[in-house]
Amino acid sequence: MPEEPVLEVRDLSVDYVLARGNVRAVDDVSFTVNRGEFLGIVGESGCGKSTLLFAVAQLLAAPAAIAAGSVTFGGTNLVGLTEGQLSAIRWRDMSVVMQSAMNALNPVKTIGAQFKDAMRAHGKFTGADVSARSAEVLKMVGIDPLHLRSYPHQLSGGMRQRAMIAMAMLFTPDLVIMDEPTSALDVVAQRSLMVQIKELQQALGFAVIFVTHDMSLISHFSDRLMVMYAGQVDELGATRTIFDQPLHPYTQGLLEAFPSIRGPRVPLKGIPGAPPDLSAVPTGCRFHPRCPYAVDRCTTDAPELYPLEAALVRCLRRQDGSLAS
């Protein structure tokens, strides 16, 4: 299959415009998503991943605003489009599954009524069309269409999350953006939801952007991985390559932060310290205060994102080769 980008993000920056000055939450981020690709975005809370997603979906609300860059989706630059123009694209071609999908459903409306709302907001459909399509998407995610008449509280957490994903499938979009859709679920439900998403993706051919802070979760599901730290991309490459040979010290730290149920029990350290406050990012490399390999240069010179082997990485010591694998 030829590599055909569905989404192209170029030099995107997002500012929170505050009285005490602007805070740059997303800084000069560029990436593409190809048709049918699964892109994982990982990073700690406060690294700008959710802001980035909101910027891609054009859902930013004041005080956040896109400061620079473009988001090209299906050949159209979405930045600067009016709500009316966006409405033709949203949900039909690009849909979003939010972090707390459990709470994103309206508790006083049945699932079916909410599906109907979504369809009617983005096109003209007869009642029969709506119920046929609603039943179809619900079946796709393994829920009995009977539940179209259920209220959200009658479904379990996993089912609610699946219903949200079904809702995102209503128009068979080209791109589905998911912001930690599994974070409220336990491991068994989480695993089955991930398998479900992957199956749907293979059957319907849509692209996925999946944001999470748990790298192990997407290790088996994503094609490419983008690691974000303090609003910037630190590493971008094929998932397997990154897991086998993480280049950025932050990526290494993330990979070593979770224990395994297999192999010997080894003491872990996690990543000492906390992510920086975006209104006062460290000079030089933004990761240097937490980096075990930092040298003097890292505190003054800001590294560029540059290609190394098959990946892109932002690390001075990798760039000049003074940090071996």
Next chain:
Amino acid sequence: MTTTDLPVPAETPRPRTELLRTDRLARYFKIGGALSRRTLHAVDDVSFSIGEREIVALAGESGSGKSTIARVLARIYEPTAGQVFFEGKPLSAMRSRADRLRYSGLVPMVFQDPFASINPVFRVQHGVLRSLKLHRPELSAAQCEQEAAHVFEVVGLSPDMLQRFPHELSGGQRQRVGFAQALAMRPRLILADEPVSMLDVSIRIGLLNLMAKLRDEEGVSVLYITHDIASARYVADRLIVMYAGQIAESGPIEDVLAHPRHPYTQLLLSAVPDPRAPLTVAAETDRGEPPKVIDPAPGCRFRWRCPVAIDTCAQVTPVLAELRPGHDAACHVAQTSATEVKAFS
């Protein structure tokens, strides 16, 4: 990081002295309207014990009764049936205010959500000083402040953090404040209800190391409630797996993970994401849901999701039986077959 922060490997079992024991504990909830007779069996017939200086992990999916057990142990709920014994004495006998206060100081709880469990309008010292005043009235004001600074240091916070407001702290720091508050009361057993699940992966390890440190240096036991088996393995000595309000399997954690006998434990282990495992999407996946345990009939509660269920499973509720040293499972199939049955892998 010093070596004292490292968890002690399970290969060196300590002699166990029992600290707390539950005997056929049950907690039911009435559901529906005033005329409804339906009851939800959140916890049913649960017996286990926690030793001194021991971290016991209580694992299971949402709705399996883990938090209900913690709340019964914290005396937030009264048990519907059964008994809890602490240091050999039944909780039901501790009726006076002094007894209850003493118990809640010895067995404090740390909650899941570090953003909701600290009062946002007070400085963080408020919670610590209040528990000191309540539980250790013999201390003078100056001693209280000293003690507060001491427990902050133990949990890895600098004492000047005491003057901060909760919103100035990160999630990991707030959860450390939760442990500091518990520690100020000189506890024997900390009930930690999903203490790390709301935190970033990179921060979690620090708190798990803290729990191990509290066990090793302060001699505190921890009931660590989690659905994350990997973190349980990292820090715990024993594992109890709950399913639908009952114990499915329990034993020394390494033994349970190496030889899971209950099909549900096997399912749980197969679902743990592991980037070190080969990159394959498992063909068979479980699409089942945990049952709502409303007025249950006898029989194994896992049988609808169990690929190896036999006729007996629909008629007789399985009870825990020892299958390996110190390692129990409540499964008819595992108890009757000579070889280890693999339902999920």
